[in-house]
Amino acid sequence: MHIELRDVGDVRVVALTGDLDGKSAPAAQEQLLPLIPPSGSVLLDLSGVDYMSSAGLRMMLLVYRHAQSVSSRIALVGLSEDIQDTMSATGFLDFFVLSDSVDAGVQALAAP
Amino acid sequence: MTASQARRVPAPVRRPSPGPVSGRIDSYPTHRHGDYGLRAGKPFPFGATLVPGGVNFSVFSSAATSVTLVIFEKGASQPTVEIPFPEAFRIGAVYSMTVFGLDVETVEYGYRMDGPFDPVRGHRFDPTRILMDPYARVIGGRDVWGMQPDWGDPYQHRARIAFDDFDWEDDRPLEVPTTDLVVYEAHVRGFTRHPSSGVKAPGTFAALKEKIPYLQELGINCLELMPVYEFDEFENSRTAPGTGEWLCNYWGYSTVGFFAPKAGFAATGRLGMQVDELKTLVKALHKAGIEVMLDVVFNHTAEGNEQGPYISFRGLDNKTYYMLTPEGYYFNFSGTGNTLNCNNPVVRNVVLDCLRYWAAEYHIDGFRFDLAAILGRDASGAPLSNPPLLETLAHDPVLARCKLVAEAWDAGGLYQVGSFPAYGRWAEWNGKYRDTVRRFLKGEPGQVGELATRMLGSPDLYTGRGTAASVNFVTAHDGFTLADLFAYDEKHNEANGEDNRDGANDNDSWNHGVEGPTDDPAINALRARQVRNAFVLLLTSQGIPMIVMGDEIGRTQLGNNNMYCHDNELAWLDWTLADRNADLLRFVRELVAFRAAHPVLRGSEHVSGNDADGDGLPDASFHGMAAWEPDWSPDSRVLGLLRSGSAEDRTPDVVYLALNAHWETHGFQLPQLPGGLSWHVFANTSVPAPGDVHAVGEEPRLDEQSHALVGARSALVLVGR
Numbered sequence: 074m075h076i077e078l079r080d081v082g083d084v085r086v087v088a089l090t091g092d093l094d095g096k097s098a099p100a101a102q103e104q105l106l107p108l109i110p111p112s113g114s115v116l117l118d119l120s121g122v123d124y125m126s127s128a129g130l131r132m133m134l135l136v137y138r139h140a141q142s143v144s145s146r147i148a149l150v151g152l153s154e155d156i157q158d159t160m161s162a163t164g165f166l167d168f169f170v171l172s173d174s175v176d177a178g179v180q181a182l183a184a185p
Numbered sequence: 186m187t188a189s190q191a192r193r194v195p196a197p198v199r200r201p202s203p204g205p206v207s208g209r210i211d212s213y214p215t216h217r218h219g220d221y222g223l224r225a226g227k228p229f230p231f232g233a234t235l236v237p238g239g240v241n242f243s244v245f246s247s248a249a250t251s252v253t254l255v256i257f258e259k260g261a262s263q264p265t266v267e268i269p270f271p272e273a274f275r276i277g278a279v280y281s282m283t284v285f286g287l288d289v290e291t292v293e294y295g296y297r298m299d300g301p302f303d304p305v306r307g308h309r310f311d312p313t314r315i316l317m318d319p320y321a322r323v324i325g326g327r328d329v330w331g332m333q334p335d336w337g338d339p340y341q342h343r344a345r346i347a348f349d350d351f352d353w354e355d356d357r358p359l360e361v362p363t364t365d366l367v368v369y370e371a372h373v374r375g376f377t378r379h380p381s382s383g384v385k386a387p388g389t390f391a392a393l394k395e396k397i398p399y400l401q402e403l404g405i406n407c408l409e410l411m412p413v414y415e416f417d418e419f420e421n422s423r424t425a426p427g428t429g430e431w432l433c434n435y436w437g438y439s440t441v442g443f444f445a446p447k448a449g450f451a452a453t454g455r456l457g458m459q460v461d462e463l464k465t466l467v468k469a470l471h472k473a474g475i476e477v478m479l480d481v482v483f484n485h486t487a488e489g490n491e492q493g494p495y496i497s498f499r500g501l502d503n504k505t506y507y508m509l510t511p512e513g514y515y516f517n518f519s520g521t522g523n524t525l526n527c528n529n530p531v532v533r534n535v536v537l538d539c540l541r542y543w544a545a546e547y548h549i550d551g552f553r554f555d556l557a558a559i560l561g562r563d564a565s566g567a568p569l570s571n572p573p574l575l576e577t578l579a580h581d582p583v584l585a586r587c588k589l590v591a592e593a594w595d596a597g598g599l600y601q602v603g604s605f606p607a608y609g610r611w612a613e614w615n616g617k618y619r620d621t622v623r624r625f626l627k628g629e630p631g632q633v634g635e636l637a638t639r640m641l642g643s644p645d646l647y648t649g650r651g652t653a654a655s656v657n658f659v660t661a662h663d664g665f666t667l668a669d670l671f672a673y674d675e676k677h678n679e680a681n682g683e684d685n686r687d688g689a690n691d692n693d694s695w696n697h698g699v700e701g702p703t704d705d706p707a708i709n710a711l712r713a714r715q716v717r718n719a720f721v722l723l724l725t726s727q728g729i730p731m732i733v734m735g736d737e738i739g740r741t742q743l744g745n746n747n748m749y750c751h752d753n754e755l756a757w758l759d760w761t762l763a764d765r766n767a768d769l770l771r772f773v774r775e776l777v778a779f780r781a782a783h784p785v786l787r788g789s790e791h792v793s794g795n796d797a798d799g800d801g802l803p804d805a806s807f808h809g810m811a812a813w814e815p816d817w818s819p820d821s822r823v824l825g826l827l828r829s830g831s832a833e834d835r836t837p838d839v840v841y842l843a844l845n846a847h848w849e850t851h852g853f854q855l856p857q858l859p860g861g862l863s864w865h866v867f868a869n870t871s872v873p874a875p876g877d878v879h880a881v882g883e884e885p886r887l888d889e890q891s892h893a894l895v896g897a898r899s900a901l902v903l904v905g906r
Contacts, residue, residue, distance in 0.1 A: 095290035127348060127458050128290050134352060162391035162452045164352070164465030 074101045075121070076108075084114045084179045090121030093129030102132045109136070111143040114182035118175060120151025130165045137168050146170075150178040212237040214285050218268045225274045226281030231538065232320030232444070233294060233346045236283055240346060243281035244318060245531065246298055246502045248308055252280045253297040255315050256287070259325065259345075259457075262338045264315075267297070290457070293325055293343040294318065298500055304491070304513035307504030314495040315340040317442065319535060322347035322542075323460060324415040324442045330374065330388060330449030331418060331433070331752065342417070342441050342496055345457060349546055351464045358550045359476050360586050361406055363612070363653035363729065364787045367777055368478065369405040370662060371734040372436070372756075373413060373450045379757035386452035390459070390466040397473045399763075403737060403770075404777035407588075408470060409478040409553055411662055412437035413463065415445040418752070420487055425682045432682060432750040436662065438555060439487040439521060441496060443539045467548050476550035478588060479543060483536050484559040484595065489522035490515045505531050508566055516566050518559050520596030527560045533574045536560075541583040551588025553614070558595040561606055568599055572606055579608035590614065590656055603646030607654065612729065615643055615655040622659050622722050623670065623693035626715055628846050628898070631819040636844075637807055640826060642727035644791040651789050655728035659719045660736055663689075665746045667736040670694045671715040672701060677744030680751065688747030701744060710873075714898060717772055717870040717877060718844075721900040724776040725786055725842055737773040738762040768874035775878045779867055779902075782881045785830035785838040792828075800837055800859045802829035808843075812856040822847040823895075827856050837862060839905030845895040853893050855903070862905040864890055871896025 074091040087108055093101060109115055117136075125133075140147040148170040152160070160166035172178030214222025226241045234241045242254055254268045270280040295317055300310030317324065321344035326334060334341060377396060378388035384395045400408065416437040423432050437447065451459035467477050486506075488499045491514060498506035508516040508524040515523040526532050543549040554560060561572035578584060593605040593613040602616050618639045625632040638645050642652030660667045665676075674696045678688045697715070698708050716739065723730045734740070735758045742748050748756050763770055780786050785804075792805035807815035808825030816823060826842040839862060843853045850871075855864060865884035870877055879885065884904055887893065895901045 095288050126290055126456065127461070130458075130461075131348060131350065158385065158391075159453050159456060159458065162386070162389070162394075162465065163458050163461035164468060165461075168352075 074104075076101070076104050078108060081175075081179045082183055084116055084182045085110060086116045086118055086175060086179065088118040088121060092124040093122055093132060094124065094126035095128040098126075098128045098132040102135060105136055106139055109140050109143065109145050109147075112145060114146045115140060115148075116172070116175065116178040116182055117147065117149050118151050119149060119156070122156065123153065125156050125159065130160060130163060134165055134168060146182055148172050148178045148182055150175055208237050211283070212239070216271065219266055220286070221266065221268065222285035223268065224283040224285070226283045228276050228279040228281045230320075231279075232318055232322065233344065235289060235346065235348070239283045239285035240287050240289060240292075241281065241283045242294065243279060244296055244501070245279050246300070247278050247505050247531070248502060249298040249300040249310065251299045254282065254284070255295045255297055255340075256284075257293040257295075257340065257343065259291045259293055262335065262340075289346045289348075293340075293345050295340050295344055296501070307509050307513055309499055309503040311495060311500055314500045316495065316500040317342045317497040318344040319442070319497050319501065320444055320538070321345065321442050322349070322444045323457060324445040324448065325457065327415070327417060327419070328448045328454045328457070331431075334419065341494075342415070344442075347460050349460075351461060351546075353464075353468060353548065356468050356471050356548055358544070358548050358586060359471055359474070361476055361550075363588060364789045365781075366407045366476070366588075366729045367405045367724075367780065368407045368409050368656065368729060368731040369400060369403070369734065370409045370411065370731055372411045372662065373447070374435075374752070375757045376734060377758070379754060379759050381760040382758070383760065388450070389452040390450055390462045391452040394466045394469045397469060397475070400475055401473050403774055404781065405732065406474055407476040407478055407550070409480060409731070411480050412440070412482055413447050413450060413479060414440045414481070415442040415447050417441055417487055418449065423682065425680065428680065430680070430751070430753065433752055434750070435752045435756060436749040438482050438749070439485070440482050441487045443483070443535070444542055464547055471548065477548075478551040478553055478590070479549055480553045480555060481540070482555040483525055483527060484556040485519035485521045485523050485525055490517070493522060505529055508562070508564060518562065518566060518595050518597030518599075519556055524559060524562075524566070526564055527574050528563050528569065528572055530573075533577060536574060537577055537581060540578065540587075541581065544583050544587050549587070551590065553590040553592065555592055556595040557591035557605065558593055558599040558601050559597070561601070562599070566597065570606075575606050575611065576608055579610035588612065603643070607650055609650070612654045612656055614661070615639075615646070615657055615728065617646065618643060618655065618657045618726070618728070619659055619661075620693060622719065625822075625844075625846050626718055626722075626898075627693060627695045628822055628848060630822070632846075633815075633821045633824050634817045637815075637824060637826060640722065640726040641792050641805055648791070652727040652791060653729055653789055656731055657723060657726050657728040658731040658733075659723055660733045661731070662733060663747070665692055665694055665744070666733065666740050666742050667716050667719055668712070668739045668741045669744055669746070670719075671712040672696055672741070673744040674700060675744070676746040677701075678747050680745060681747060688745075692746060711898065713769070714870045716769065717868075718898065718900045720773055720776055721842070721868060721870065721902060722844070724780045725840065725902065727786065727788060727791075730780070732773070734758055735762070738770050739766040768877070772868070772874070772878045775880060776868070778881050783838055783840055783904075784832055785828045785840055788830065796829075798829070798831045798837070800829060802827065802839065802856075802859065804828065804830055806856070808853070808856060810851055810853055812854045823851055823853070825853055825856075837905065841903040841905070843893060843895045843901040843903070845897065845899050848897050850894055850896050853895055853901070855891055855893055857891075858905045863887070864893075864903045865906055866901070867904050868902040869896075869899065870901075871899035
């Protein structure tokens with residue numbers, strides 16, 4: 074799992090690359106949580122993630138719950154159709170704001 | 186802010202513990218087996234449970250001499266490792282062990298049990314078999330419906346480990362008052378598998394979720410799902426002679442694992458996420474105001490008789506789990522080869538643990554027990570007067586608000602409709618309601634008196650138990666569809682490959698002149714009317730009405746009354762029927778709404794015949810062609826049923842049903858209404874659509890208030906307002 078970080082205005086864009094499964098999810102979580110700024114906005118770019126297992130989805134929800142606990146907002150962009158279907162069927166999608174593109178996501182999160 | 190309005194505060198996220206040192210003492214292994222750290226486990230709970238750093242495995246066998254945990258990588262035919270339970274890890278007859286360092290997402294596990302093979306004494310241990318954990322919460326091996334498994338695999342149904350950490354937010358079981366329920370019985374796959382369903386993943390829990398708006402518009406508030414516990418669609422599967430069709434275990438009344446949802450019903454089953462998918466469906470249904478009732482099959486298992494496979498129970502503790510004859514063969518009260526030994530204390534606890542698990546972990550609102558009379562038999566098959574299992578379930582704290590519904594008979598001849606041991610909690614599928622309504626609508630003589638009783642919640646059967654003890658139905662998955670009930674005299678089960686011998690012969694059905702489909706407009710009109718008559722009776726009767734998937738849009742099975750083995754377009758719901766039979770769908774929707782609008786139809790107590798609200802009309806009264814003069818004679822085929830009570834706002838709630846199952850039109854003198862009220866027509870099945878039904882509150886006033894004509898084989902529903 075590879076993680077890249079850039080700030081676009083007040084929005085932090087975090088791009089994940091690689092599979093998110095039971096082997097990679099714990100490390101990804103260790104890396105991701107400190108990147109979430111309190112009372113900030115984070116756009117998770119998942120266009121580089123081809124596969125997300127049950128453990129990967131749980132990691133995502135933990136990240137969301139963490140963001141909520143530090144009053145941060147979080148949105149997702151770049152989900153493959155497969156992952157989006159899986160997240161929809163298993164209810165994980167209901168927790169997230171989805172954006173069609175990084176720009177749209179940044180805009181949505183930047184809006185007050 | 187009151188407590189009930191308390192806002193849900195997100196829990197702080199705890200960082201994963203950096204290592205075992207800061208964790209619990211028992212997160213250290215004390216033993217080793219190869220690469221795996223071990224520790225004596227905890228006997229409770231049974232099954233595989235996530236604990237800090239590892240997985241706790243716990244399994245019971247009263248007579249095993251040794252037990253081995255067998256670990257696989259997901260899908261592998263050969264085990265990764267086999268770890269015998271050290272003798273020191275056994276407490277009583279429970280073997281428990283914590284194994285550290287497993288990747289819980291990719292592990293599958295089973296057990297090998299050694300012990301005596303001595304069928305006469307009930308033992309059938311075979312250490313060459315790998316056995317599934319009866320408490321497995323996820324089961325692999327049939328991950329995608331109908332996909333050919335590897336038959337050479339020694340372990341067909343593979344226990345996996347579940348994350349029981351679903352985020353329910355504020356959801357919990359809905360606790361809809363029992364008398365307000367309108368049940369809709371559906372097959373998960375059949376509901377959306379048809380190409381016309383227009384969903385993304387046909388035949389799955391996720392697809393069912395997409396169709397919730399349809400159920401909401403219909404107005405039902407309880408979805409009863411045919412078996413969703415893991416079963417094997419390949420059990421007894423075969424190719425039909427002649428047609429070459431694949432016949433399979435489509436219905437699923439044969440459980441492989443009681444704690445696991447059917448993977449093949451989940452769009453995400455190939456990813457092992459069926460637990461989350463089913464929970465997501467339940468949560469979404471609850472948001473839509475719809476309860477979820479599961480059809481549960483505790484009377485037998487998928488292991489069949491002595492010729493059947495070793496899946497789990499047979500090899501773990503045959504003598505405990507099955508009812509055995511003195512010679513060691515399997516009693517067959519279920520008609521499927523074996524009978525679960527439900528009143529053995531251990532098995533009783535399995536059933537209780539299972540139902541608690543579904544109620545607590547899946548927020549299931551109620552259970553319908555298949556062939557429930559078996560649950561009241563003792564180990565030798567004799568009916569018990571005070572069956573401990575039924576009593577336990579009735580008084581269980583976790584299940585305290587769950588609906589418990591019994592199919593109060595079994596294949597061994599025990600028929601307990603009206604006498605099922607209820608403990609103030611159990612309701613029953615009222616088979617007598619079904620039979621009476623069918624006979625009345627057919628025009629059989631001598632039915633009017635019994636019909637009146639059935640429509641008032643069967644007080645003859647359920648004295649002291651209230652009206653909600655009676656689940657009323659005209660059709661169920663088992664038998665004809667409603668459209669077929671009025672289109673066939675005989676069952677037509679040839680496609681099942683048993684020369685039409687299977688399925689019930691006593692259907693009280695009638696084809697109205699031609700067997701099966703016809704172009705005769707008069708016959709088709711009459712059948713359509715009969716379907717509406719049946720819905721009128723069902724939805725205006727006291728008790729809990731149950732509708733079968735598709736009956737509201739005229740679904741046919743072409744006369745097959747036992748579709749258990751067909752996974753084809755005849756078994757699936759054809760959604761184009763919703764357009765083709767839009768008039769019927771509208772009729773049923775309005776009737777469901779009518780029931781909701783008239784509390785007098787939903788009273789929890791049986792009627793008294795007294796005028797409790799002082800409006801001059803008793804709560805129920807019987808009439809004939811002359812008001813206040815019911816005709817109970819054997820040749821009578823007419824009944825007027827007047828219901829009178831009060832709505833919540835204390836305004837009068839008066840409904841009159843004029844039912845005519847005779848082949849001629851009859852004039853009914855109408856009972857006189859108390860001052861200020863006049864008769865309005867809600868439904869008249871002898872009038873073609875759209876005049877057959879009116880929206881609640883928009884019923885037109887009858888011009889003639891003292892008489893009404895009720896057409897041949899028709900039902901007239903009036904409201905006084």
